[in-house]
Amino acid sequence: MLAINWFKYSAPTTFYGLAGRLVPWFAGASVILFVAGLYIGFFVAPTDAVQSEAYRIMFIHVPASILSMFIYLVMAGYAALGLIFNTRLSSMMATALAPTGALFTFIALWSGALWGKPMWGAWWVWDARLTSELILLFLYLGFISLHASIDDPRRADRAAALLAIVGSVNVPIIYFSVKWWNTLHQGATIKFSGTSMHVAMQQALFTMLLACWAYAVAMALLRVRSIILERERTTQWVQDLPEVRS
């Protein structure tokens, strides 16, 4: 335990290489998981008694929604680390995660609207869950814009970090909205006590969730590599990289 250098990969130099080696694994895993999840979701899971075939939207809508919230918390966590410990790489990771999180939020909102129209008769309602998820999208876009608008990278990191951290309060609001308020959006089907959902539906849902997670990790690692190159461009180790020399 004591002999391990826990901070080895907190330096951009070492993390750049690690990220590069990890990307193919997460990318490959996500492809396999997407194929498996979609197969189970469309060919194994049965027709729903109430929602017929429309319920199959769930297998992209729910994972996207979960990821939208999860990525935000991870992003805010990295931003907080960057703020507290003044570590550049932590802030770079936050910046790398934001676009992926925003896109998952968009997918959640879009697929939700397409699910709501046939089921509720409405593309959109201003209920607590939908509204707070929309606010999440604005928070992501705000984070990205704020960071991009400040020239000095470290100042940009700190300002955006504050936005990310304060915005975190929205995530439990999204999550508990269906419990705290009277919403059109349905309540929790999967609880710690168990679920009534058909097992194949559970399997498809979980597989798609893992697929989206692996995809998100691959995207964030890929994106952070470009961010590292850009921000460390004046260093010798970047100049010496084979991909730069060629």
Add this chain to the structure above:
Amino acid sequence: MNWSEFFAMKGYALYVWGSYGMALLVFIVEIALVRHKRKITLQQLRLMRDAGVEE
């Protein structure tokens, strides 16, 4: 396996494929943008290095 029945999704085709289609489009665009960003970044690094050498 009746494919035309499968794609029809009992009348919900627009909503189901509209959701998955958008997700696929988003993923394709995101991957393309990330790869493009890397390409541009490497190009700029090479330009920087070349500009330095010309001195």
